[in-house]
Amino acid sequence: MTREHPSLEERRRLRQRRREYRRDRRRRWQWFGITLLDSFTIVAWGALLLHYWLGGDLGLLIHPAYRWLTIGAGIVLIVTGLGVLWSRLRSQTKMPEALQMTWWRQLSLGILLSVAITGYVAPLRAFTSDLAFQRSSGDFMTLARAQPQTFRVTQNPGDRAIIDWVRTLNVYPEPDAYLGDPVNVSGFAIHSPDLPVDQMMIAQFVITCCAADVYPVGLPVLLPGDRAEYPQDQWFEVSGEMVVEETSDERRLVIAATDVQPIPEPEDPYAY
Amino acid sequence: MSSLLSAFTLFMSLLVEAFPFLLIGVLLSSALRFLVDERTFVRWLPQNPLAGALAGSTFGFLFPACECGNVPVARRLLIQGAPTSVAIGFLLAAPTVNPIVIWATWTAFRDQPEIVVLRVVFSLTISVAMALLFSSQKDLRALLQPSIANALPQTVTGSQQHPLLQGGTYVLGGTQLQTFERMAYQTAIAAEMAIPDELNERFHLFLENTFQELRDLGTVLILGSAIAATIQVFIPREIILSLGQGPVTSIVAMMVLAAVVSICSTVDSFFALSFAGTFTSGALLAFLVYGPMIDLKAIGMMLSVFKARTIFLMFLLITQFTFLGTLFVNFHLS
Numbered sequence: 001m002t003r004e005h006p007s008l009e010e011r012r013r014l015r016q017r018r019r020e021y022r023r024d025r026r027r028r029w030q031w032f033g034i035t036l037l038d039s040f041t042i043v044a045w046g047a048l049l050l051h052y053w054l055g056g057d058l059g060l061l062i063h064p065a066y067r068w069l070t071i072g073a074g075i076v077l078i079v080t081g082l083g084v085l086w087s088r089l090r091s092q093t094k095m096p097e098a099l100q101m102t103w104w105r106q107l108s109l110g111i112l113l114s115v116a117i118t119g120y121v122a123p124l125r126a127f128t129s130d131l132a133f134q135r136s137s138g139d140f141m142t143l144a145r146a147q148p149q150t151f152r153v154t155q156n157p158g159d160r161a162i163i164d165w166v167r168t169l170n171v172y173p174e175p176d177a178y179l180g181d182p183v184n185v186s187g188f189a190i191h192s193p194d195l196p197v198d199q200m201m202i203a204q205f206v207i208t209c210c211a212a213d214v215y216p217v218g219l220p221v222l223l224p225g226d227r228a229e230y231p232q233d234q235w236f237e238v239s240g241e242m243v244v245e246e247t248s249d250e251r252r253l254v255i256a257a258t259d260v261q262p263i264p265e266p267e268d269p270y271a272y
Numbered sequence: 273m274s275s276l277l278s279a280f281t282l283f284m285s286l287l288v289e290a291f292p293f294l295l296i297g298v299l300l301s302s303a304l305r306f307l308v309d310e311r312t313f314v315r316w317l318p319q320n321p322l323a324g325a326l327a328g329s330t331f332g333f334l335f336p337a338c339e340c341g342n343v344p345v346a347r348r349l350l351i352q353g354a355p356t357s358v359a360i361g362f363l364l365a366a367p368t369v370n371p372i373v374i375w376a377t378w379t380a381f382r383d384q385p386e387i388v389v390l391r392v393v394f395s396l397t398i399s400v401a402m403a404l405l406f407s408s409q410k411d412l413r414a415l416l417q418p419s420i421a422n423a424l425p426q427t428v429t430g431s432q433q434h435p436l437l438q439g440g441t442y443v444l445g446g447t448q449l450q451t452f453e454r455m456a457y458q459t460a461i462a463a464e465m466a467i468p469d470e471l472n473e474r475f476h477l478f479l480e481n482t483f484q485e486l487r488d489l490g491t492v493l494i495l496g497s498a499i500a501a502t503i504q505v506f507i508p509r510e511i512i513l514s515l516g517q518g519p520v521t522s523i524v525a526m527m528v529l530a531a532v533v534s535i536c537s538t539v540d541s542f543f544a545l546s547f548a549g550t551f552t553s554g555a556l557l558a559f560l561v562y563g564p565m566i567d568l569k570a571i572g573m574m575l576s577v578f579k580a581r582t583i584f585l586m587f588l589l590i591t592q593f594t595f596l597g598t599l600f601v602n603f604h605l606s
Binding site (some may be wrong): 038045049052058060062066069073076077080083087090104107108109111112115122123124126130131133135140209210212215221 | 490
């Protein structure tokens with residue numbers, strides 16, 4: 001009887017120790033897992049920014065002036081993510097109890113990671129006529145922002161892009177001043193409901209900072225045939241000359257197209 | 273499907289443009305947290321309310337903190353004995369009046385420089401006014417949560433009574449208990465503020481702080497960008513325009529949005545930018561001025577310092593100031 005007591009006690013202690021050992025091991029693994037996940041999330045975001053840059057998609061997202069900011073941030077994020085991993089591994093003994101999988105940690109890491117992964121997988125797309133209708137103030141000829149960034153008066157009319165035409169017209173709107181000017185512009189087609197069926201808008205989005213602030217500008221084109229032959233959102237290169245169209249209540253400038261060629265969407269679809 | 277892709281592209285563009293600014297803000301605030309000791313700083317703060325309000329409101333240039341980083345700093349300033357005007361001025365102005373936020377706002381609104389200038393002017397004016405108003409309250413404790421009030425150094429609490437003249441018994445007196453509590457709290461705050469001497473340890477804390485802020489603020493940024501992209505693409509233009517073109521409704525809508533979305537002030541200008549074509553300038557300004565001072569997230573944090581009553585009063589006054597100021601912009605400046 002007296003001998004069994006210590007042995008029972010010992011067995012209990014042994015079991016207790018084994019339990020603690022397992023718990024510690026589990027905690028260590030959990031700590032390691034969280035550390036890897038934390039670091040991976042930050043690295044994944046840095047890599048996503050660089051992925052957009054290297055894949056040529058950055059031009060769809062932001063104004064080229066801020067390219068370097070995004071690239072720099074991508075590099076710094078990767079370094080930070082690796083730094084967190086390195087620093088946690090080094091000070092392993094000090095921190096484990098600070099790393100609990102709280103609901104906020106789960107939620108925030110989940111959101112960050114899933115958006116980063118979606119960013120790799122989902123395609124980006126240049127904006128089309130849907131957004132143009134959503135964003136335009138009606139006629140595509142007014143500038144949403146007052147101050148033009150570049151403005152060249154001496155430009156040869158044949159070299160003007162859509163945005164140059166719209167800016168010029170905003171400064172000096174008299175249609176007769178441009179009568180007979182040669183036109184060479186490219187943009188995507190918008191079948192505006194306000195136009196007759198033999199006309200469409202040739203349009204481009206203007207970007208100031210990022211895709212969130214794009215707004216469309218465009219010029220009406222008098223087509224050689226019905227606009228159904230020129231599908232909406234397809235990019236075209238339009239050549240022709242400026243004519244003045246008179247309707248009951250206004251006189252406005254229209255491009256009389258002599259040649260309308262479909263072209264592939266440019267890598268950098270915005271005007272600045 | 274097409275509008276879903278547009279929404280995703282818009283969402284990603286907001287994130288890609290805003291992330292660098294978030295990163296710069298987080299890195300700077302983490303670095304300052306472990307490099308600058310505010311205690312040396314509090315000693316030469318002006319005691320005059322107006323000077324204090326102005327000084328506090330421009331401290332953002334020294335501690336560029338967005339509205340998540342500024343509450344802990346303001347709390348530390350208060351406990352270390354900074355005058356009320358300084359602490360309140362800092363609390364309300366620092367998230368807007370600091371170089372990173374001004375740079376980000378300039379990036380977004382290059383074409384409307386008046387928005388950048390008015391954002392700074394309005395934020396400064398409102399913060400200074402609020403700081404002056406609240407510093408007229410002599411006993412600061414009335415405004416604060418009891419735990420913070422107890423931790424205040426005697427000199428700024430306004431209780432000028434000599435300790436021997438205070439009522440109550442000296443054996444189990446409330447004064448004594450309060451002193452113990454205060455000491456305990458001050459120790460806790462000191463521990464929180466402790467900057468480790470060892471460089472390695474300091475770097476470790478810097479990285480941990482950076483990671484944590486990036487994770488938390490990044491998540492809020494993602495949610496905010498998702499809301500902005502959804503509104504932009506899926507809500508019919510007529511609804512947005514009818515709301516956004518009214519001089520009064522546009523301001524109210526943007527102020528409600530600012531309070532709910534809780535997006536960090538470093539990146540909120542990009543959020544506002546996506547409404548630039550459809551909302552009045554006054555409304556955009558209301559979003560940019562109001563959001564950094566009052567939002568759900570910030571109120572949660574401010575409750576750790578101020579009594580609910582104080583915050584409600586602040587909320588009421590700031591709402592009125594912002595509304596009237598931006599209404600003036602809508603009617604007379606644009």
